[in-house]
Amino acid sequence: MTEQISEFLSALDLSQHVPAFVENDVDMDLLPSLSDADLRELGVDKLGHRKRILAAAAALGSTEGPADGTSARAQRRLLTLMFADLVGSTALSTRLSLEGYRKTIRDFQDAVSEEVESYGGFVAKFLGDGVLAYFGYPQSHEDDAERAIQAGLALVKQIGELTVPDGAGRLEVRVGIETGLVVVGEIVGRGAAQEHSALGSTPNLAARLQTVAEPGSVVVGPACRRLSDGAADFETLGPHVFKGFNDPVPIWRVVRFSGSYDRLERRQGDLAPLIGREHEIGALEAALSRARLGALVTTHVIGEPGIGKSRLLREFITRQGEAFTLLIGQCSPHARTTAFHLFIDLLRRFRDTVVAEGGSLEDRLVEAGLDRDRHIPYLRRLVELKASIPGVDPDLIGSRTREALSEFIKIHGRLKPTVLYLNDLHWIDERSSNVLDGLVRDPHRRGVLIVAAFRPEFSAPWMDAPGVEELVLEPLSTSEAVQLFRDHLADQGTVADMMPFIERAGGNPLFLEEIARHFSHEPSEGPVPDSSGIPETLAGLLMQRVDRLSPEARQLVERASVIGREFDTRLLGDGGGRHMAELEQSGIVQALPEQPDHFKFQHALVQQVIYESLLSEDRRRLHDDVARRLEDLHAGQEVEVAEFLAQQSEAAGNAIATARYALMAGNKALDLFGLRDAQEWFQKCIDLTGPAGEVDDILLLARAVVNQTQILCWNGDFPAMTELAQSHLARVQTLGEIEEVSRLLTWIGEGYMHATRYADARQAFDRAQAIGEKLGDESSVGYAKGLRLWLDSIVGEGEAFDALPSRSTSVEALGRHLGDR
Known part of the structure; x- marks a missing residue:
């Protein structure tokens, strides 16, 4: 065992960890089951080392799937790809010793892994002196393009700070980033060469972008630029011609990241009038009035992503004008472990406002009444991100900082009515949460309305405090x-x-x-x-909850997506309802109380984006499975769900079943006199079974054509009726003299009659009647006799005309006998 583990780790240049593995009895069989947390416990502190071990362990257990929990099944994804390349690595290899060069490459790879992981990305492949990373797989985010840009900028900075052995110079990196639709997730290669492939033109473009980037810079393509508009500043580099791309591609260099996570802050001048929400505006105004009078008021504005929390509050603030002091703090998805991040953001915004007015932060705080020694050093420490304060016990810094922040907020309320607007609290860090909890409960807080906006999944620790009220935003009408x-x-x-x-x-x-x-x-x-x-701007937002599901729940919701917005869990397979609680808790689906076993996707767009993430072959397989389960569930009563069976069979690529159920759905609609629906279903069956169709079933064709001609007759479209019947008569006649041949001849005869081709009409009616009589089919005989009677009443002469009364009585009697069929 020791020898195998030693060889495994030595092959990764990580032999220093062999003693820890051996001491803890970690053998080769356990490697594929190791997690990131396990490696930390074993003392593998560096992120890059852990990533290399996990990737190699995943290769050992490739039949079980990758160690990061991602599915080995390919998916269609909107993905942001980042290529990073170490500049001048070839020259470095000639100047450095082999060990020095190896260490430099390892340091580079570790740095890339650290930055990519810190922004929620996934290192897909190490390419020697280059790295390929994905943002949006295996976990989607609403801002994957922005995350990639931030990671790229952070990587440029960190690589520039790396020490090169033997003083061989400063390291630099080129970064290229682009976003686009790819097929990703399938594991290709074997052993250590395994990787999650991403196929499409986007990976090629991202790689090309990296080649034109200047050392120490990040270059993005048009899709990434569009998706991160307002989040970063860009310098255009003009259109470039790249190998393999027909047209010139416009590209940009990233100058800086703006740091704003509020969509409205990015497009402040592009706001349309607020629609609805007058009730909610009124509730906020009432809350502010109570706060002005000294009441403790905290209003939670709760809603799903995109429901308009920020837009509502921006409208509320704009309408109030200068009536209150506004303090704004914005949480970040990347700073949940950064102590006091929410209030750091708030203080920096406050500082920027003061500086823009020509003042200084410290003077403004002193003027407001804060103590220069007791409060201001701790606030300044947050703004400047200083680790300590000279002469102060580190254990006291945390409590003094909380006190200074609380006093900063309360003193504004004493000077003037104040709105403390804290956005996206679902991303709040622990220290900021503690400060806010104290503020909400502080009985000495006067004149301050706290407005906290967050998503439904967040549970505020201060919910039980006095004066807390909820404003839940519902969808627009x-x-x-x-x-x-x-x-x-x-x-x-x-x-x-x-x-x-x-x-x-x-x-x-x-x-x-x-x-x-x-x-x-x-x-x-x-x-x-x-x-x-589905706009590309929404793809990550819609998929991010889906990507957090367990593999079993993920498979379940993919199966549900092929059924539709609403679905019956009995169609999801054995144990289909087992993971519904997880799907409900995630906010992806909701139960339909009036229909047992039935659920509904919260948003049709979520159902659609899940469905569109499936490859065609996976869709067809799932549709086929749903169709078979539907048949089993409604055995003997398929007509009740004929339309759904036809739709599922068509999506599964089963043309025979589609034609059969389309005919059944058409007959059902015809019985209900739903002529338009019936016509569409019959036409689908005709298209599938006709000369150019996929299905060789002439009887299905005959029945669909007979019913379609009947509808055309009822609609008075006699030319189309005649043409349809004539075009298929010869093929139907290959089945012999069957009922459908008699019916088609009858409809052809009626078409002739309306076209005043009376002789042809008479001949068609006579042939139809003769076939009906031969078959003993009274219905076919009745149709032919009735129309022949009508014809003779128009053009009949002699005995034929004289016999009309008796023939009419005979046809009427036959109609009563058949129930007027």
């Missing part, structure tokens, strides 16, 4: 949604055509805005949007 969509759509004439997409947004303002922008996209700005209606 249909009329409000249409108005908001109209405000953001360039072509007002297309609003009616967009109703399916408006409904799919579920009243979520962000979804509505982005869908409208998606369809207003100017061709000059990039690719024309596809027909899915």
Whole structure:
């Protein structure tokens, strides 16, 4: 065992960890099950070392799937890819010793791993002196493009600070980043060469971008630039021609990251009028009035991503004008472990305002009444990110900092009514949470309205404190949604055509805005949007909860996505309801109380983005499985769900079943006199079974054509009726003289009669009647006799005309006998 572990770790240049593995009895069989936490416990402190061990261990257990828990099944994803390349590595290899060069490459790889991981990315592959990383797989985020840019900038800084052995110079890195649709997740290669491949044009473009980046810079392509608009400052580098791309590609150098995580702060001048929310504005104004009078008031503004929390509060603040002092703090998804980050952000915003007015932070704080010795050093420490304060016991710094922050807030309330607006508290760090908990409960807080905005999954520790109230934002009504969509759509004439997409947004303002922008996209700005209606700006936001699911729940929700917005858990397979609690808790689905075993996706867009992440072959397989379970569930009663069976069979690529169930659905609609629906279903069956169709079932074709001609007759479209029947008659006749041949001849005869081709009509009716009589099919005989009677009443002469009364009585009697079929 010792020898195998030693060889394994030595091959990774990590032999220093062999004693810890041996001492803890970690053998080769246990390697694939090791987690990041296990490696930490073994003393593997460096992130890059842990990543290399986990990747190699995953290769050993490749039949079980990768060690990071990601699925080895390929998916369609909107992915941001980052290529990082160490500049001048070839020259370094000639100047450094072999060991020195190895250490330099390892340090570079460790630095990349650390920065990529810290921003939620995934190191997909080490390429010697280069690294490929994914943002958006295996875990999607609403801001993956921005995360990649931040990681790239941080990487440039960190690599520049690395020490090169033998004083061989300063290290630099080039970074290229682009976003696009790829197929990702399939594990390719064997052993140590295994990797999660990403296929498509985007990886190629990201690699090309890295080659044109200057040393120490980050270059992005058009999609990444568009998705991170407002989050970073860019310098255009103009269009470039890259090998393998037909058209020049515009590219940009990233100058700096703005640091703002509030969408509205990025596009402050691009705000449409607020739609709805007057009740919520009134509730906030009432809360401010109570705070002015000295009451303790904390208002939670709660809502799902995109529901309009920030927009509501921006409107509330704008309407109040200069009536109160505004203090704003913004949480960050990347700073949950940064102590006091929320209040660091708040203090820096306050400082920037003071400096813009020509003042200094310290003077303003003293003027407000804060103690120069007791409070200000601790606030200044946060703003300047200083680790300590000379002469102060480190154990006291934390408590003194909390005291200074609390006093900073309260003193503003004593001077003037104050709104403390804290955004995205679902990302709050622990120290800031403690400060806020104390503020909410502080009975001496007067004149301060605390407004805390967060998502439903966050549970505020101070919820039980006095004066805490909730303002839960609900989706917009249909009329409000249409108005908001109209405000953001360039072509007002297309609003009616967009109703399916408006409904799919579920009243979520962000979804509505982005869908409208998606369809207003100017061709000059990039690719024309596809027909899915899911903007690339929403893909990560919609998928991020799905990516947090357990593998079993993930498979379950993928299966549900092929069923539709609403689904029956009995169609999900054995134990289909076992993981529904996890899906409910994640906010992806909700139960339908009035229908046992039935659930509904919270948002149609979530269902759609999950479905579109599946590869075609996976979709077909799942659709086929759902169709088979549907047949089992409704055995003997398939007609009840014929439409759904036809849809599932078609999506599964089962043309025979599609044609069969389309005919069944058409007959069902025809019985209910739903002629338009029936016509569509019969046409689908005809398309599949006709000469150019995939299904060689002439009887299905015959029955669909007979019923379709009947509908055309009832609609008075006699030319189309005649043409349809004639075009398929010869093929149907290959089955012999069957009922359907008689019926087609009858409809052809009626078409001739309306075209005044009376002789042809008479001949067709006579042939139809003869076939019916031969078959003993009274219904076919009755149709032929009735229409022949009508013909003779128009053009009949002599005996034929004289016999009309008796023939009429005979046909009437046959009709009564058959129930007027």
